Amino acid sequence: MAPCSLCQNLQSRDDPSYARLAFDFKPSQLIESATVSSCLCCSLILEGIQHFADSSWSVDKDVSRAYAYGPSDLGLAETLFVELYFIDERPKLVLEYFHPQSRGLSNGSPPGISTNPGPGDFLFRWPAIQSKPSVNGPIFEPDSLKWVTSHLNECLLQHPICASANKTPELPHRVLAFGPSPDGCIAVKLQENDGPKNALYAALSHCWGSHQNCTTTTKTLEERKQGIPWDEIPQTFRDSISYCLKIGINYLWIDALCIIQDSDSDWQLESAKMADIYENSHITLAATAANCDAAGLVASRQDFKPEYQLTTVPTECSPIRVREKLHHWDVPTTQMSMRRNPLLGRGWAFQERILSPRILHFCSQELVWECGQLTNCECGCIRPNAGIKRQFPADMFRVDLAEANLSDNGNASYEDEDIADRLTKPTDCLPALSGLAKRAAVLFNDYLAGIWSKTIRADILWRVDKLEPGAERPAMYRGPSWSWVSVTSQIKYWSRNELIDYHSADPFLDFTGGGISAYGVTQTICTVDVAGENPFGEVQSAKLVITGKLVIAALGYTFSRVGTWADLQREYDPFQYQLFLQVPGHGLMEFSFFPDYILSDRNDYYIPDGAKIYLLEIFSNLCLVLQDIEAMCRRIPDFAYTPNGF
Template identity: 30%
Template sequence: MCRIWFQNCRDSHTTCGLPQENSAEASPSAARLIAVSNGDARLCLPEELSPNSPYAALSHRWGFLNFMTLKKDNINDFRKRIPPEALTKTFRDAIDICRYLDIPYLWIDSLCIIQDSAEDWALQSALMAQIYGQCDLNIAATSAEDGSVGCFFDRPKNWAIQIRPLPGRDDLIYDFMPSPLIHPELDVLNNRGWVVQERYLSRRTLHFTAKQVFWECDGESACETCPGGYEKKAINFCPYELKRRGMDRSNWDELVSQYSGARLTQSSDRLIAIEGLARSIQATTKDDYVVGMWKEWIERQLAWSPSEEFRPIPNTSCPSWSWASGIGSVSLPLVWFDGQSNSPTHITLHDLQVQYFSTNTFRDVKNAVIRLCCTYLLRAVLEPIGDSPDVYYKAKFGDEKFDEVYLKIDNPDIANKAQTIPAYVLVIDESRGILLEPTAQATGQYRRIGSFFTFQSSFVESLGFVNCVEQRQLDAFSAVEEDDEGNEIYIIDVV
């Protein structure tokens, strides 16, 4: 069945997935691959490979299993033969899958990236968009907690049957199985942050779960109980129907929401593990990518909202205004990058100053300062509501309390230590804004500490707020300039 799915998809020349750079080449030019066709598996260097060498990539979970990996001192040995102690059960199963489908090469991170070389890891991890985007097949060990589990599971012979209650009604086919289609707790792989881009970038994926095998591509989604696809089939909900077509910046809010809620072993991978998706989108849009956001309409993206489990990453150089400054799920506001459906904002981008650690502009930065021209920057005191000061706050502006604004603090651990929090409220548009605190390092310089949202329309006008010009809080701004018409422009810096 897997062979039929794969062959039909490949023969149809389906170009599933995101637009890829250098898509004419099947194998990424700087990546190593494992030859698996005959005899012992061995590592092949890029110069040994043909530009159109078919290969599969493996999505798997390392877990806490201890196994041999590619190192500086064993790379020559791996080129002759990859030793058995480096081949976990998952790896051996993936090799068998490649041989069954006549795919001569396989990419596995632990065997193709030199694990004790920071330089090689930086180079190879930057190729994820090509490695997964150009592979013929992504093999996903979806229910394997680590490499000892593998891709294949024992199942009873009568594990599933189908019935048609009425003759001639193909739309009324029901599945009867001794257990559900898939247990979510067995889908351990897709909880990993790295796997989000591996699934989106790959043109086609085979999910090997404890219940059955699933096929996923834009041309067709299927499984063992529904080998012809899910259309007209009355089956349980299937989570393996990922659609990638039309992927661009307008999907970024959905991608970040899904990715930020997944787990990362290393918090330093926060931007790295989504780099492949960002590269693919930028290749099409040509927009500047800055610490997890897109420069066009960045003002609206600043109003991201943290979940209750969100926590800032300690000692990170990532700016506070980026969602990548913390670990935990976030929600980005929907942005229409054609601008046609976006309401006006009360802030505009004045300047963006970014310093990177290297020439790779998709990763962490030394520092990043965003300069904003703002209309409403309001002094406020945040007061906790009830017994949950880590989640619920009211904003008090002088003697006025605004009960219909929903405030979220980015770091609830800090919020728990204070009954009230002095802050500035920066209004972004008619329903959203962010909470700021001065850094005390420079006049008019702030860091983000939270966000707010309201369902009340025109809430600024309803409270009788005055704008920055009328407030004349000159000590709150980094600069006051004039536009071409002589109007004052009030500028703040957010780090």
Template identity: 30%
Template sequence: MICETCYAMLRGHVGGQWRGTYDLHFRHHNDRSSLENSNIMNCGICRCIYAELCAYEGKDQYKVTKTASHGKQLMSAFLSAISGPEWDRDRGQNAFRLDFKFKELAKVGTFVLKESTESYSTRHTPFAKTTSSDEVLELAKRWIKNCDTNHRGNCSGDNTRYPTRLIDLYPSGLRCRMKNGAGQQSREHKSNGVSLVLKENIPMSKGYYYVTLSHCWGEGKMIKLESHNLEDFQRGIKLDLLPATFKDAIDFARRLGGKVKYIWIDSLCIIQGNTKAARDDWLSESLQMYEIYRNSYCNLSATAAIDGRQGMYRKRKPSQLWENETMLSSKGIPGLASSNSVHRCTIMDLNFWEKNVDEAPVNRRGWVLQERLLAPRVIHFCEKEIAWECHQMDAAESWPDGLPDFQLRAGGVIRGGRLKHLTSTGFEQGDETQEKIDLNGKDRDNSRLVKKYEPWKRVVEKYSRTKLTNAADKLIALSGIARMMAINFGKDNQYIAGLWRRGLESQLLWRVDPIYENGQFYYRSSRPHDSLGNAVKEYIAPSFSWAAVEAENGIIYANSTEGELHISIESVDINCGDSNNEFGLLNEGTSIMVSGIMKKIELTRPREYDQDQYRWKLAIESGSKEFGNVCLDAPEDDEKSFKILGPEGRMYCLPTRTDLGGYLICLLLQAVEEGSKSFRRIGLTRIPSYISGREVVLSHSDSGSNELATCDWDAESGRHSIFLI
């Protein structure tokens, strides 16, 4: 349902204001109490924008907005038609976009209103007041059956391949009768427990399945598998000893029925602790993550829980899950062939999936990203409902037949698959006939390579915004996805600390994604720190890898091969921390040899207010021009630890690529020490085509600088060869 204010605006254009723009402008709620009342009465639109407003008011920039917007209308709305070849106009179905702004400054909601022809009799109406109900269970089973029957590929996992250990949902202390066929079964519990079972003790001929669990560990203590209690776990684990999330997952897995007999939970199936045995077991099991999740029947995700004490199940108001519809007048909306019609439209909050799934607590954990992507399907236990995610469909109780594929990207509404759809766009099937790419980066039309890398680019950008309890896990927590990607790329495309050998020159140009606040961009990024804020002592990744930084807003991955390259990769040296896992931990000594033009520079930080927080100039050229547009990887850390500013900073500029827009993109490097052939990445800079002085940057290397004295020098090309570590 929607409130009277929203209905009057959409059906009768009440509150309309002429602005001479492409969209229709409306006054919405005049004051906060009016909006709060609509939220209380469960308006499907106002409930969403009220939650967004409350979240916005908790942010720092709210104070600035509040001052700047004094006296303005509380809420404004903007209505427009969505156009483009991908929309369903050819079938007579229109789509409209509805935006809301707080005091005409901060956007607090975007909705799509899609013309509906669906019969009311086919609608799903949730009545259950908790996600532990049989009603919710039956919907989950319906999704699974639909996936098994109608979706391509093997969605049920592999019931002949098992992890090293599993939790038996029906150990010998339980009487269990299972039927094949449609999966109907009768189980009578004699004890209130589960047990740990080893792979070699699983009856392979039975064809039993296992599910997996994604969860947040949290700060509280919980029972876990250790070397000293391994045999005890095999004898049995009382449910009373387990945290609420584990108990709920076990309950739901048992109720799924069919041939689901086991569950895999990391802390109960991998030996924990600080002993060598625990470390060895962790390394061994980390190597198997790809297989563990890929072969599972389903992944259960405690999506909304911040720790094991909160459990998976939630109480809720079922009426908040009912569909929201309205009658919309398209009178006066530009871009429509007929603008005097009244349309019956279904209302969709474009932030629904992001709020309830993508940005939920468990999915902000770094390890969970690969769990979501590797598992054939995921059932999310969200704050108010369950949701479904597989290669071909996203759904929720409020959208049981599939969530419309509308997404908000870069301010525009597009159609396209969400995160898990990436695994059906090039991750899983290797292409043996794919075009061979020149490993020296000499190919200029590598559109196929860019397309192949697009899923990896999106995964890395998403992963770089997640959190890890142990920063040293940065690469190994992504190793399962990397292993899956490698199958698609082929054996000759070497994995290099989160990057790939083909097109490596361009991939080196990743950058930190800045945060825009109060009219300025800020680079809130650092070298890896532990939970106490101390610098991590363990080696994680070479400086040329995005894995060498932690960025609040993540990183932007560079995979375009278009434009002119100014460097070449001469050799790659990978020092794996585990010889059995080329996608996992790394040791010091990992490096690449790069040939290019090295120009010594001086990096400065302007004292007066400037749009550029950092600037640089050529050190050897007297009176040289200053350049801005600098993006440093970890500004504060590198200033303190590496002394990068001023004439003693040992800083160099390495022109890397001129893109199709004419920008010369250069890596900013620092010599590890005077007389060393080794350099570390500090950031990058972009020089527009209209800026003078570019020709000097692209001239031959500074052969006379102290730091380059020991580096290999090619007088004919004017290039140095350096080691980037």
């Protein structure tokens, strides 16, 4: 019997040019194939779509087209997905068709391969529809807890990368202690440990939100030590405490309650230990989907329609379920990912995530496990590269120099993130990375407001690739202009290969009249004064003295003509600037460069069109652009001459 002309019976075509199952259709075509032609596969697809149609739309009236695709050798899809596109502007709906299986460990199996066969796994099935774990119900249900404890035990017993974190640690100075009380509730108190005490504890990574509902202050410290009433504890903290008890942990560290929030001295002392606290925790609970401490550890799954088991599946076939496709965060992190998972946009969470030996993310639709060796989710579809711990293993920041295999500007990797723009308190920019910096100091020597003395020439060449609205130097001082701390935009570094390419190219900018030396910088002297006790924390002042070669240039705004022919006007582009330079043998030339911020904004850092600026050669054909201010220079941006661009 010939396959269905629309869905090909959910099989790839014989034509080798088609690498996978994929077809698009209009709703009318699907309805006709299912009802008139009696195609079973089209009937299954239609039933799933009709179930998820709500009162605001119907398949035949509101869906303009659909696209179905399935697994392939290219790994582009793990099971059968159907994307629905609507006539109006509502976002597309993606449905996932799968054979349900019990949740368990991945054991490294590719997505869609069942390692926990269910009762229907030995019945007939379509190759396009793969086995996937079912994700239904609350986080405290037995299947969900079993999934977590299985991953925890596997990590403790079978992961060599994570083995160094298996010892019973010393408790932090302050920690929440809790357990069942006689009245059936949970008794919670703040415990201060004056001497060493070893026990397993968890740490919480969470978003504070605009208002903190429960903190420890100098006034409430003694009260907290006597006990914290359950009804005063915000929902995220309650959920975390309850979850700890479910997995056999009686101690939890939460920054809001374990650091005295109105004591600067206590904050300086305890915040300096935060990296060690997360690194030594048995597990970190991450309220990844919650935007504040009142939201709960995980958004309620009742916001999403539960999985639906198709009724048109023949009895000789394995059961098939349909659900909305579960969203996983993107790598690198996108704005959409941060809207769905606010914690990914919190500056402190970057360090907490890297240093914690194992993290359990509570996302809006499911749980995600992340440790040094494995990243997995309940639905089984998250990509392995979604785990940041694989990109930035904690060992990177612990190893001896002889064991290190890092690039000359190794800090560039973790500071490429726009950490500076993800903090509630702007001055936390350096403290939020201080734990990583402390561990990397053995490799890179002195830490200078976010850069390293050993790699200072490469480090000060960070750049803002693209100016966007709001790109500015913050009004509150966070660090010197030569450090990435001084801007609010995402920054990048020149890679080692790019530096070599620029350096090995024929010199174009002749600073000396007789060729450029191998290195423009002959001496650097730097002094940094920190604001507190943490040498890797907040900076009070800093000065960098560089001996090198300077050339004078002029800043130029980029203008365009706007208006009608009768009323033409010039309007400048605040995101594009030029510099003008007299080049021997070529005359006055115009170059693009990388500004650190919007130079034309009328504030303390305003630089007018035509202003005199200086180029300081750092590498051959790579310069800093500087502004003269009171016998000192302020960094504006990077200038890079592309050798093949002239």
